[in-house]
Amino acid sequence: MQALTVTPGKRDSLRLRDIDGPPAGQGPVLVEALAVGLCGTDMEIIEAQYGQAPPGQDYLVLGHENLGRVREAPQGPGLAEGDLVVGIARRPDPEPCRACAAGEWDMCLNGEYTEHGIKGLDGFAREFWRAEPEALVRLDPGLADVGVLLEPVTVVAKAWEQIERIGQRAFFDPRVAVVTGAGPVGLLAALLGVRRGLEVHVFDIVTDGLKPDLVRDLGAVYHTEPLPDSGIKADVLVECTGVAQVVLDVLGCRAPDAITCLTGVTSSGKGPDVNVGTLNRRTVLGNEVVFGSVNANRRHYEAAAAVLAEADRGWLRRLITRRVALADFADAFAAQPDDVKVVLDIRPDGQGGKDPA
Structure with a gap:
């Protein structure tokens, strides 16, 4: 299958390459990628400012903003073939710190977390990927055209949650x-x-x-x-x-x-x-407070999914100013004056396709 990759630490190494399909050990849920949103983080990785390949691999599949459709899922975890899903970008460290163990991996204490498309885990700019059920958030089926915005919404959902929690001090x-x-x-x-x-x-x-x-x-x-x-x-x-x-x-x-x-x-x-x-x-x-906020945990993904489901769909569509086919990825990274959000369409028709290979 095709994937958009970089060689971490090497500038301008972005290229489309053929890779093996996702191994079953990465999770029982098989997802066909529909779209990947691009942001400044992706540009910084391409410029070799940071980025870390998975262990034993010399390349990193790009993309942490994502949208996909379930192709295979085990019975029981609340997911079924055809569901629209988003993969949670950050995952807890393998020997969880206290924050990660509590499900607050966005507040990791030791920095040993991993992040799809950024740090130690392949991203979602590939035709198929696998995940554990708990690493997926199901979306309203009507969000197929704007669901790729979920990850950016999680960032501000967390920010506003923290603002309101801090506000309760007085x-x-x-x-x-x-x-x-x-x-x-x-x-x-x-x-x-x-x-x-x-x-x-x-x-x-x-x-x-x-x-x-x-x-x-x-x-x-x-x-x-x-x-x-x-x-x-x-x-x-x-x-x-x-x-x-x-x-x-x-x-x-x-x-x-x-x-x-x-x-x-x-x-x-x-x-x-x-x-x-x-x-x-x-x-x-x-009596002022200043704080920093980065990333999000499952709670924020679920809150963001509710925001997308309730927001004006037409307004959300306008945020996506360009959609570019995966094969034309270079065009996606050539900034245009009116760009707001640029999206790579991995599977433009939004439907199931060929099997992973």
Whole structure:
């Protein structure tokens, strides 16, 4: 079968290759891949910034955002042939730390977790893959065209869950939320904020086109000016760019008791000068909280599946701005000005096909 692979640590090694079908030992559920979403993580792996092949293998199959259809499943675990499913990207370490043992592998304490398409496990950009039933989340059958968005939704589902848990430390009655970045994660963070009845403001540098329209169609407010120039002091802030100056702006524009979630990963290197004393004083005297959030566990996947099932299907479809066949993968990684989410169609018709080989 065909798979999209890289050689970890080697720049520009992305290529389509023939590999063996998934061995039965990888799980009793056989899944035919339908689609894989692409994101900045995939680009960083292609650029050899990180990435780890499975043990004994010199290549890594790419792709952690995924959607598939069950071809074979054992009786009992609640899955059947034809079910639409998503594989959970991160898996617990083989000798689980306390967090992984509790099912909170997104909060792994020792870093020995694995991640499909990223760290130690092949990804989902291959025609077929296998999994254990507990590593799969079943989707509403009507989500075949947008279900590949599930993994990005899990990121913000976790972020909002953590925001609300932190808010229970004391009085918490947020009214205004700020989201920085109108990429897929930012737009989905805004969706979840609007669903909570908040006044949501989204900041991005794009001045026209699809991103502003998507934000406005949510009922949120789109901004192109820097956050400090807006005068907005938000109760909740979700930072989705990882841009050092934007992170600093977010930390300086908060209401008292604000909760700030950082989801974007900032590149190392010299950034803007920071007055740590001023930042500390504001945070302490304002009873403010800043925390980072990455990845998700099963609870967040199930919450994200409910979000997709309830959200406006037309709005979700518009997030997917390009669909590219697996054979044309190079085109998928050539950025276009209007890209929001680019998806590789592994099986474009969404139906079952040939047997794995």
